[in-house]
Amino acid sequence: MGLRQHRERREAPRDHQRSALVRDRQPSFHAPGALNGARQGETKVDRDLTEAIALHRWAVIAEAANTRLSPAQKGVVVRAIAAATHTHPDGTQRRYARGTIDRWIRDWRTKGLEGLRPRPRADTGVVRARPELFEEAVALRLEVPSRSAAQIADIVWHRHGLRVASRTLRAQLRRRGLHAEALAAEPRAFGRYEAEAPNDRWITDVLVGPWVPHPRVASSGRARLFLIVDDHSRLLVHGRFHRFENARAGQEVLRAAIVRRGLPVVLYADNGAPFSNAALARTCAVLGIRLVHSKPYSPEGRGKQERLNRFIRERFIAEAEHVGIEDWGELNDRFEAWAEQVANRRVHAETNQTPMARFEAPGPPRAADPARLIEAFRWSVARRVTRTATVSLESNSYAVDPALVGQRVELRFDPEDLTVIEVFHQGRAAGVATPFVIGRHTHRATPPPPRPDPPPTGVDYLGLVAAAHEAEVVGPISFSQMPLSGLGTEEAGQGTDGSEGAEGAR
Structure with a gap:
């Protein structure tokens, strides 16, 4: 039965095989993110994750985006970045192709940080089938390291009836560090102990x-x-x-x-x-x-x-x-x-x-664009709009456009002034958030102003306590309660009327 099914798959029409190749092969051998359990059917990208991914991409390309680098120097840096392993915000270790790095640099120069945000896929909602094929190719290479990519592709064809380009296999195995030949040693870029120019x-x-x-x-x-x-x-x-x-x-x-x-x-x-x-x-x-x-x-x-x-x-x-x-x-x-x-x-x-x-000495420094400078020092958080078209921030409530109900939006604000909040949806401006209930006017992470020293009252609290304690212990003392041990002998020998005592009379 298994042989018959295998023979039927091999005798399938070419157009059916081609459609299967487009349907199965492309998702199976995609970027590393597809191999790490991307959720199927997801239609919205979490705003917090897109912000983290954009910052991660900038951290990857920052050194190569320096406009002072010559094309040759930029090529050395880009190759070094492509050869290195980078920690993605989802915790996985990834490597990026030189073409990807160059594309990110172009996107950042034309659109800024927004250009580095991941864009929704055109095939969102389509089932990305058969990711196990690449894992099988990895196992085949580990089993016999001398197997070529073409040989592994042939094994996949005989086992599953699917044709996979050997070039795709070779690229993905190289990304996993399982390429047959050793990578040529790339020159490594080291940081200087002294920058070459001011503001470097x-x-x-x-x-x-x-x-x-x-x-x-x-x-x-x-x-x-x-x-x-x-x-x-x-x-x-x-x-x-x-x-x-x-x-x-x-x-x-x-x-x-x-x-x-x-x-x-x-x-x-x-x-x-x-x-x-x-x-x-x-x-x-x-x-x-x-x-x-x-x-x-x-x-x-x-x-x-x-x-x-x-x-x-x-x-x-x-x-x-x-x-x-x-x-x-x-x-x-x-x-x-x-x-x-x-x-x-x-x-x-x-x-x-x-x-x-x-x-x-070199002349005036490179100044920052005023509008971009203001935008850079604002804070950004992601919130989901409630059914009542409101969002919350630091115990405050704000009203937003009712068309955004249920959507994930980005709030940009100055932490020193929480009365002005701008709303962005999928990287585009979506109006402002109108204050509805304001409990805090500044973000709790901002340092509070120092309190002035209060004027002195002149009250000695400990002195008052000591006086009360002394009054309680000593109390009022009458003359008759005073001890006689401290009196002189002559005073002790006389009576109250001035006469001598009994001992003196004798």
């Missing part, structure tokens, strides 16, 4: 500062100095003291630095919470900045930052603590003046130039 690489860090106010009082808080340093010129691009070490504080310092000094090519940061978050990743992707996180225990690029931190502790923080610090505004104003007059105008021992002169 910025290094950011957080330095623990003094107590504010200082000398320390009950309301004092520990200051954190957010710093950005230009790798090439050693310029202190911008720095500001904040009370809280969070994502929004890092964004504020980066925004001020970009407005003052232009756009960097690379932002080099550690893996701390202020720099390892979705908000900063989105900011860098929108502005075309490559965000690079240092590896644990890797000192590359950290020497300049550590030396500057030591210089700030010795020359600024020590002096500020000596004279006293009244409030945050005074501390930041004095630091800005010190940075411009001292830190950026001293002759550096390695460059023999002042950081300011070395930074300004």
